[in-house]
Amino acid sequence: MQWTDRIGRRVKLRDLHILLAVAQTGSMARAADSLAISQPVVSKTIADLEHSLGVRLLDRTSQGVEPTTYGLAFINCGIAVFDELRRGVQEIDFLSDPTVGMLRIGGASPLIHELIPTVVARLANRYPRIEFHVTENDSPALCRLLHERKLDLAIGRASSSAFGEDIASEPLFEDPMFVVAGLTSPWARRRKVELAELTDEPWIMPEANNLAWALIEEGFRSAGVALPMPRVVSNSMAVRTRLVEAGRFLTMLPRSTLHFGAKRLRMRILPVSTPMTTRPVEVNTLKNRTLNPIAKLFVDELRAFASPLSRRKS
Numbered sequence: 001m002q003w004t005d006r007i008g009r010r011v012k013l014r015d016l017h018i019l020l021a022v023a024q025t026g027s028m029a030r031a032a033d034s035l036a037i038s039q040p041v042v043s044k045t046i047a048d049l050e051h052s053l054g055v056r057l058l059d060r061t062s063q064g065v066e067p068t069t070y071g072l073a074f075i076n077c078g079i080a081v082f083d084e085l086r087r088g089v090q091e092i093d094f095l096s097d098p099t100v101g102m103l104r105i106g107g108a109s110p111l112i113h114e115l116i117p118t119v120v121a122r123l124a125n126r127y128p129r130i131e132f133h134v135t136e137n138d139s140p141a142l143c144r145l146l147h148e149r150k151l152d153l154a155i156g157r158a159s160s161s162a163f164g165e166d167i168a169s170e171p172l173f174e175d176p177m178f179v180v181a182g183l184t185s186p187w188a189r190r191r192k193v194e195l196a197e198l199t200d201e202p203w204i205m206p207e208a209n210n211l212a213w214a215l216i217e218e219g220f221r222s223a224g225v226a227l228p229m230p231r232v233v234s235n236s237m238a239v240r241t242r243l244v245e246a247g248r249f250l251t252m253l254p255r256s257t258l259h260f261g262a263k264r265l266r267m268r269i270l271p272v273s274t275p276m277t278t279r280p281v282e283v284n285t286l287k288n289r290t291l292n293p294i295a296k297l298f299v300d301e302l303r304a305f306a307s308p309l310s311r312r313k314s
Contacts, residue, residue: 011049011052013081013082013085014045015045015048015049016078016081016082017035017078017082018031018035018037018041018042018045018046019045019046019049019057019071019074019075019078020075020078020079020082021034021035021042022042022046022058022065023058023067023071023075025064026063026064026065026066027064027065028042028043028046028064028065030064046058049074053070053074055068055070056068056070056071057070057071057074058071079148079149080149080289083149083289084289084290087289087290087292088290090102090292090293090294091290091293097129100129100130101129101130101131101292101293101294102130102131102132102133102294103130103131103132103133103152103292103294103295103298104133104135104150104151104152105120105132105133105134105135105151105152105153105154105155105298106134106135106136106137106142106145106146106151106153106154106155106156107134107135107136107142107154107155107156108136108137108138108139108142108154108155108156108157108211109136109235109237110237110253110254110256110257111155111156111157111256111281112134112136113237113238113257113261114256114257114260114261115155115256115260115281115302115305115306116134116155117134118260118305119298119301119302119305120132120134120298122301122305123297123298123301127297130294135151138210138211139154139156139157139211142154142156142284143167143284146167146284146285146286147166147286149286149289152285152291152292152294152295153283153284153285153291153292153295153298153299154283154284154285155172155281155282155283155284155302156281156282156284157175157211157254157279157280157281157282165287166286166287166288167284167285167286167287168284168285168286168287169282169283169284170282170283170284170285170299171280171281171282172280172281172282172283172302172303172306172309172310173256173280173281173306173309173310174255174278174280174281174309175254175255175256175278175279175280175281175309176254176255176278177212177215177216177219177252177253177254177255177274177278178252178253178254178255178258178269178270178272178274179193179195179198179250179251179252179269179270179272179274180244180250180251180252180253180258180267180268180269180270181244181247181249181250181267181268181270182244182245182246182247182248182249182266182267182268183245183247183266183267183268184247185247185248185250185268187201187250187270188267188268188270190270190271191271192271193270193271193272194272195220195223195225195272195273195274196223196225198228198250198270198272199225199226199228200228201228201249201250202231202232202248202249202250203228203229203230203231203232203249203250203251204230204231204232204233204234204239204240204243204244204249204250204251205230205232205233205251206233206234206235206240207233207234207235210235211279212252212254215252215278215279216252219252219274220274222274223273223274231249232249237257240253241253241261241265241267244267245265245266245267250270252274255309256281256306256309259308259309281306283299283302
């Protein structure tokens with residue numbers, strides 16, 4: 001049977017919409033309520049889809065329904081179809097008025113605290129009718145949200161274990177880590193400091209499952225120095241910077257945080273050599289997915305704003 005006869009003439013967008021609603025709610029009755037249609041219509045639509053495709057899409061249980069392997073494959077297809085349709089409408093809107101639309105951005109700490117808000121603010125001033133949705137999370141979660149098409153782009157430090165082959169990554173700049181102390185710390189007045197001298201100082205470290213922690217550990221190991229026991233453990237950039245600024249604690253921060261927060265942060269980079277591997281900051285998007293036209297504006301603005309870092313040596 002020809003594809004047009006089997007699928008093209010039988011499967012409508014409305015059918016996909018109903019299937020997605022059933023999968024999301026886990027119940028035909030709840031899907032019917034959410035779509036404001038009758039349950040028999042939902043049941044018949046699913047049955048017709050299964051007949052057209054020749055496979056069972058949903059397993060019926062006493063608690064409701066759940067997608068089969070075939071159902072998950074077709075649901076993923078439906079998500080992609082509606083995502084591309086939404087982007088097509090956005091493209092038309094953008095062509096008719098490039099100052100209107102929505103952009104969904106994901107960012108990892110610490111970029112979410114300095115770089116991303118600054119670029120959003122610059123664009124928002126020029127395009128007041130663009131709506132920005134900004135999500136903070138770690139790299140694996142951002143990768144998942146990209147796959148689920150809940151983000152247009154994600155910005156974070158490169159992590160080969162977090163992103164798969166279906167993610168396109170564009171490097172922006174290298175982002176090495178530096179040891180920092182508050183302006184009132186005795187270490188801030190030293191002209192030369194050995195890393196080994198700092199091991200007994202009170203350190204603030206990110207959590208062990210954080211990429212920054214892995215980079216810090218690698219830096220100490222490369223220098224042949226034992227990683228100090230942290231006095232405070234927190235992934236919160238606010239907690240780490242406030243404690244360092246108070247003058248007693250030490251931590252390591254990426255160059256981007258120190259560059260973009262230079263006017264606000266009351267701390268100093270210590271003259272410590274740490275032979276650690278750097279991980280570039282990247283813009284990540286889903287391959288083979290039409291990029292939101294407003295995302296292109298954002299990435300261009302991001303490149304321009306981050307250009308001083310891309311030109312500097314580590």
